[in-house]
Amino acid sequence: MIKTTMLIRSAILFFVLSISSTVYALPEINAWTTDNGIKVLHVNSPELPMVDIALTFDAGSARDNELAGLSAMMHGLLDKGTGKLDADDVASRFEDVGAQFSASVDLDRSSVMLRSLSNEEFFNDALTMFISVVSKPSFPERDFDREKKRLLISLEDIDQRPSDIVGRKFFELLYQQHPYAQPRSGTKQSANKITLKDIKKFHKSYLVTTNSILAIVGDVSEQQAQDIANKISESLPKGKAQEKIALVKSSLETKQHIDFPSQQSHVRMGQIGVERGNPDYFNLYVGNHILGGGGFTSRLVKEVRSKRGLSYSVYSYFLPYEQAGPFMLGLQTRSDQVTEAIQVCNQVLADFIENGPTQEELALSKQNIMNGFPLRIDSNRDILGYLSLIGYYNLPLTYLDDFNKNIENVSLEDVKKAFRKQLDLDTFVTVVVGSEQKPEEDA
């Protein structure tokens, strides 16, 4: 062990030198707002003949209201027809030129994305189709009926996966009446209630330029990006800003076991964490890296996996949203060991909240995060993700430039204070999905 500490110390010295002498070339972000109100963030990255576009709306599952799954279903139906084109035509128009269209929904935001070759002829075809499906989807009734049936089947699939069941139940117990409690893909009950009228109404209300963010990365100049942004912007109504998502109430201690005939029990535990832009965000991020975010060097992996062989995967993280997102910890283990595994996690958590990390741990995690910074932005896809994030949550345009400095500024005292302030084991929600009997092989 002494040798380990020595080695880290010498590595720290080296690290200080290397950081101060390294200047990373950061992507140059062009930002503007179109006449019709879309906020645009663009990075010209001409090395590869390709373009990535992500159009993000304030239309995540928190907007589903009583129809959980509505946003996800609406987004899944966008490419099932536009104008006279049916789903087959739309798919061919994209794929004939090698383009890829996709859509995703999280609690706060939804994104529609296009990846295309940048060659003008192909790109223009792909962009035309992209604009058409996003702004003027025809939502054919037959496709709606079919996709609803497929959704119900995928919800059956979720019901046969303990890993999915545990996640859904955790959010439900953690967020109670708050919109974040509802699963993005809905439930069988809610899916059955969704009508085509709801889909059309959701599209009309939420796919608007107000509060939407357009990120463009790739082989396009700023001028070309402006043309693209104007075309997209003009195709959508301005709409109106949505009401802020309700504040989150703190969680109450809850323990629930769901019986499931699996060999492993899946565990999810945690509490309400922080929102995007919380002043403690970097303190918590660095601290959690030590606790359960940093892979094999994190305390949870060392205690649960490396020392005891209890679980293949164990992790923890804060997931900030517009309102306070969750802090959660997850693992899965043979059912007869689940009590032991939870005990170990509780001890690790209690000790970390009480005493915080060591100076060595803090230094190692900061090194890891800062030295690993170039990996965060080494592809067009990564940069696209950051542009959408920065735009949507109104983070400073210098977010990436400031990233390492924000990490460097985190002190041991900051981490301790932030964890004591944020985490309280007495408010933890713990969900276990699995069998209460011993697995069959041992019976």
Next chain:
Amino acid sequence: MKKIILSINTILVSFLLVTSSWAAVHEKTLENGLKVIVKEDHRAPVATAQVWYKVGSASEYGGITGVSHVLEHMMFKGTPKYPVGEFSEILASIGARDNAFTSRDFTAYYQLFDVSKLKTSFELESDRMAQLNLDESEFIKELEVVKEERRLRTEDNPNALTYEQFNATAYNSSPYHNPVIGWMNDLDNMKVTDLRDWYQQWYTPNNATLVVVGDVNSEQVFALAEKYYGALPSRDVKQLKARLEPKQVGERRVEIKAVAKLPYMIIGYKVPSLKTVEDTREAYALSILSGILDGGRSSRLSKNLVREQEVAASAGAGYDLYSARSNMFLFDGTPNAENTLEELEQAIYQEIEKLQNELVSERELKRVKAQTVASEVYQQDSVQRQAYIIGSLETVELGWQTMNEYADNIQKITAEDVRAVAKKYLVNDTKTVAILTPLERKSFGAKQ
């Protein structure tokens, strides 16, 4: 519209030439037999270094299945120079992302890092190529982790159980019969000596390929490789017995009953891979065939089975062009609520018959070719992906050059070629079908 479609391929091909010309690949073999392959990619100040060993579950025999994968786990458990835990701590301190993966044909280790840290990666990776501890107490704990991994991936996953039984039924002599993670009973009986033997047998520089992709200079990488890997001694690698799969004559069917909510099926036809095929054109035609059936939302399974007939909730097809041994052309799917597995199976056979009797349309063929060329561009957005392709091609001894020829070879395939492989290979006598029959349990997901 027609005119645009016709012009696509020529433009796309000339496009690709532009993109691949700046990304030349350099290779060198060290005296101890370690092959080093470097692809310079100067888009970002990062690099990936990957070491690929020519050993995987297909190298294993009865009783020790899963040993390649357990050894992969143990590779993170220390050497005399870097005792357990240090490997991960040092890599963490340089901000590297690292992991490893095991498949039928290979075991590979990678780090992804700020390019200035290349030296550290080589130092650690070369050390564990020859000096692994394989301590028994660490092994005993790690074996439990692997068993948890098997429970997670297979035992509690009905579709994965189906796939495991499907392979065990389809392959008799071929080692693809066994799951990569190993049978649970073989894991129960595994000893640290099995791993020591396995490590001795396969982990030697002449059985490995080092792949580096990123913001590097190839000459500097070769010099660094010489410094860290050059002194490692090489050992003779035992040639494996061929264990070729006997010709299958007659359909095989297997039913898996497992606690599940949804029925599921897999259908496979024995086919050669690019490595084992006599006429390489056939392998590329099979690759196009999988694109016609399942290359995006406009492909036939989505269009016909999911959207038009509505018989499938999901349906897929796939072909692994680059496997070391002959494998299978696969179909899988889950029927819609109103449909049965039998109906889904028949619908898949109808699609196969169409492919055998009619030529695919020019538009479909051009679409698959356009997607092929586009994905060649897209995959260059990731140094990891590029290194993966090089590593896997080298490991199965097809050579990284295959990557550069891929798009050209795909372009040459005609509708006649596609029909010919559908007729030749998608035949009942070499078919295996696995059916998952869901077992309901009273407690299933309901009681709390």
